[in-house]
Amino acid sequence: MHDLAMQLAIIGIAGIASQWLAWRLQIPAIVMLLGVGLVFGPLTGLMNPREDFGELYTPLVSTAVAIILFEGGLTLNLREIRETSTAVRRVVLVSGPMVWLMTALAAHYVGDMAWPVAIILGALLVVTGPTVIMPLLRHARLRTRPGSILRWEAILNDPVGALFAVIAFEAYLVLRGAHDAEHLILTTVAAIVLAILGGIVAGRALTTFFARGHAPEYLKAPILLAVVVGMNALTNLLLEEAGLLTVTVMGVTMANARLASLAELRKFKETITVLLVSGLFIILTASLQRSVILSLEWRVVVFLALVLLVIRPIAIFVSTIGAGLGFRERLLVSWIAPRGIVAVAVAGLFGTTLSRIGLEDADRMVAYTFAVVAATIILHGFSLRPLAQLLDLRVTNRPGILIVGASRFSIALARRLKAQEVPVLIADANWSHVSEARLAEVDVWFGEILSEEAHHSLDLSRFDHMIAATDNDAYNALVCTDFGAEIGRSEVFQIGSTAGSQQTSGARHAMHFTIGGMPLFKPPRSYNDLRDNVIDGWTFQATRLTAEFRLEQFHESRPEGTLPVLWIKPSHEIVFAVGEGAGEPATGDTIISFGPPRAEREQEKIVRGTLTEREARREKARKTSEEVSRQSEGTS
Template sequence: MQDLALQLALIGFAGIASQWLAWKLRLPAIVLLFAVGLLFGPLTGAMNPRNDFGDLYTPLVSTAVAIILFEGGLTLNFREIRETSTAVRRIVLLSGPMVWLLTALAAHYVGDLSWPTSLVLGALLVVTGPTVIMPLLRHAKLKARPASILRWEAIVNDPLGALFAVICFEGYLVIHGQHAAEGLVLDVIFALVIAIGGGIAAGRALGWLFTRGHAPEYLKAPILFAVVVAMNALTNLVLEEAGLLTVTVMGITMANARISSLNELKRFKETITILLVSGLFIVLTASLEAETILSLEWKAVAFIVAVLFIIRPLAIGLSTIGAGLDWKERLLVSWIAPRGIVAVAVAGLFGATLTNLGVADGDRMIAYTFAVVAATILLHGFTLGPLAKLLDLKAAARPGVLLVGASRFTIALARRLKAQEVPVLIADSNWSRISEARLAEVETWYGEILSEAAHHNLNLSRFDHMIAATDNDAYNALITTDFAPEIGRSDVFQIGETGESERRSMSFTIGGLPLFKPGKSFAQLRDLVVDGWNFQATRLTDEFSYKKFVETRVEGTQILLWIKPSGALVFASSEGSGDPVEGDTIISFGPPRADRDQEKIAKATTTDKDVRAERARRTIESVKRKAQTL
């Protein structure tokens, strides 16, 4: 395909379509992206971006990877790893070098690669790829500690692995007389100074610029984007690929600064990153040539087995001894190590360069890297969820509900959902109200839901839905607006009456969906609970259909949601929710049972004055007499 504009459009469309399809089918997105890249490139020969893009290929890939790593750095806050900081340090500082050394030995003695190729390949496979691990973590919904360890390792190890590969490559040039050893040492030291010192300085400078009001809101994201690209390019002038470390340090620095607009910047960068990851993975995979894939033999399979089943578990097992992790967490972390874009991009760069310098098996490094990437994407992508479930390391086996505001209404709802095995938690900053929820044996979180402590300590991956039900409608709107980008705008709900006029109603872009239609205020719900209204769970069957359910309810009863047999929750007030069907369990909010019986009697008396009405009346009178005697 010679038309580059059409090629870019096809790559972009296929990348986002793969992301959407993966979300719809609940599959790891990286698996579909890898398959699309193979289809576009080696399998059909429709495109070869490396040849088609020419000299622009390498700088475009390098810049895209730098932006992805910076966005990853923005997610790393030191408060998040207070419990796992020891484990993270050991995995990066001890496990990384061990993986490098052992992988190089395996590449030479098992894969039969030359020492230059083996050393560079060993360095490359230190990385575990945030572009792969992030979608997997989003899909698997792990508990906070193992998720934090895997995320930190992936983001910090990526630039370090690339830097290790650069040092190996430059070392080869020194040995063969193309560089002076003193020059390499100075370049490495200078690059580290720029990467660490420059990354911290740039991050703090941007924080000062943004917090002091020296940049308007509409320019903050463009300024950030331009500085990331510039810092990556400047560091690369000193030492190739060292810019990845610079932008990672810069992102971590900004993540730990108190920048009020950081959330908006994160969302912008996350959007850019999804686009780049989707397109970049297809580009890199499509650039792989069929001859390279066919060059793989049984030695490559043996090498992959050694990397996945011996080297990684051994390195993690030794480095995490006494690091405060239990055996389940150590086992999960030792298995999950998918490689991604950085390994592929740097392998393509150095593989071709080594071949041009006379290393006969330089191209085989590209094939081995892709083989490891493909194996880890498939094996780790499809086993992370089941393994986490087997080890009881998933945050929640079913979609959960986060309730904000402890009251009789939310406590009653939480108890009903808990009885249906739906994960539920009530958050409130008032101790007396939260105490009532704790007495009701409902899981609680005491504190301000909008605080940094809640952001770092409350694992939101457990919850697919939020209900803001405090006594302040404006506060409910603020909470749902803040959490909507993370949980999903169609999955955040709030109580409260809708405004009677345009002047009093909020903008449709603010707040969550109404929990009830028409809306009910906090006071109304409180009075209904005092009057005896409660929540009921009713399962629909072949004999008891939705139509019969509606017919047997007292007037005023409202369906809040229903639970599908798969555990998925469908809220009645959601757009396009439809009606519950056989097998669904309806959670309804209505008057007490005695009032329902009276309603049945009234209906029976007016429509059919037969024995059933008399029997119902006698039953109620009998219950009242027994209550009086007690």
């Protein structure tokens, strides 16, 4: 297929479809993308993007990788690694060169590659792709320290590994007499200095430019994208692929600046990154030649075993000595190192150049890189979660609920959830409210939930749902809007109504429908309503449905007005009654309901005429008389 427009359309649709299918099947998306690329390219010959795109292939891939790394840098806040900064530095600065050296030795002596190719391959395999690590970390729900190390390593090692490969390639050209050693040293030093300083200057300049209002909101994201592409191209003029370091430093610089619009910019970049990762991985895999895949022999199996089971563990365990990590954390980090799109992209770039120079092993280097990428994606992608669970490095095996606002209502709900072994945390900035929750033996977080400190110190991966239950409907809506992007808009709930009091004040007092979360009750109940219910004796109850006690019996046995809040399935999944597509609880589910005390049920019967008030008084008097008579007979 040589129609580029049709190729791009097919790649785009297939990439996003793969992402969606991977989400539905709960498997790493890169696995799906790898399979689609192999089908489009080597297996069927449907397309060969390297040939079809021609001279545009290399700059397009380089630019796309730069944007991906910049977006990764935007997620790195220095406050997150206060506990793991020593470990991160050692993993990048000590472990990286060790992996380079040992992998080069394995490629030469086991893979039988020429030294120039083996050294470049060793540099390429230093990287651990953030495009693979990020989805895996979201799925695995690791504890803070190992998750932070893997994320920082993945983002920082990508430009470092690419620079190692460039330096190795330039050194080979020096040996061939293409240019002198002094030129290489000066160029390398200048490129690194320019990359670091240029990234910092560009990041701070853009932050100041945006913060002072020199650009309207609708132009901030386009300006940012244009600067990223420009800085990448500018640094690459001095040293190939050095632009990757520039944009990574630029992203980290902006991530640690106090920029109000950073959240919106990050969302835009995340959308672009998903599209680029989906398309790039298919393009790079489809460009792989069938002959290159068939050239793989038994040596690649031994090479993979050395890379995964010997080289990486040795490098991690040696570099993290005295870094404050436990044995289980070091073991997990030593195993998890999936390679991704940067390794494939840079391997393709240098493979083409080395083949043109005349090195026969260049194509094998590309094949070995793809083999490592495929093996690590599959092995690490499917083993991270069970290994983390085995080593007790996951946050929790059960979905939790974050409750904002400590009141008698929310504390009672938290206690009932805790009794059902549901992880629950109450956050509130009022110390007296927090104290009441602590006295009730509920886990609390004292502080402003919308503060920067909360976003760094609260591990949101522990919570699948959030309830905003303060006495301010507008604040509840703001909290749900802020956290909805991370937890999921369908998983954030609030008491009161996002619609405001339309019946009394009119539409001008109503909030926009895009603001806030879903009402916890239908129809919505205000903070004052729930407070009065608690004062009147309403409580939370947990009721398990069985084959004998079904949903119908539950409704019949509850006092009138009882409100089912949520139910907990045997798999520990939590379903809110007002959630989209919630359905009805089934046998085995435990319903958490909020309702009046049972005594009110008798009063309801009186009102309905089932038992008149006079008959009730007579019956009570009769029983009292009989009791007195029995006591008199016993005394006599």
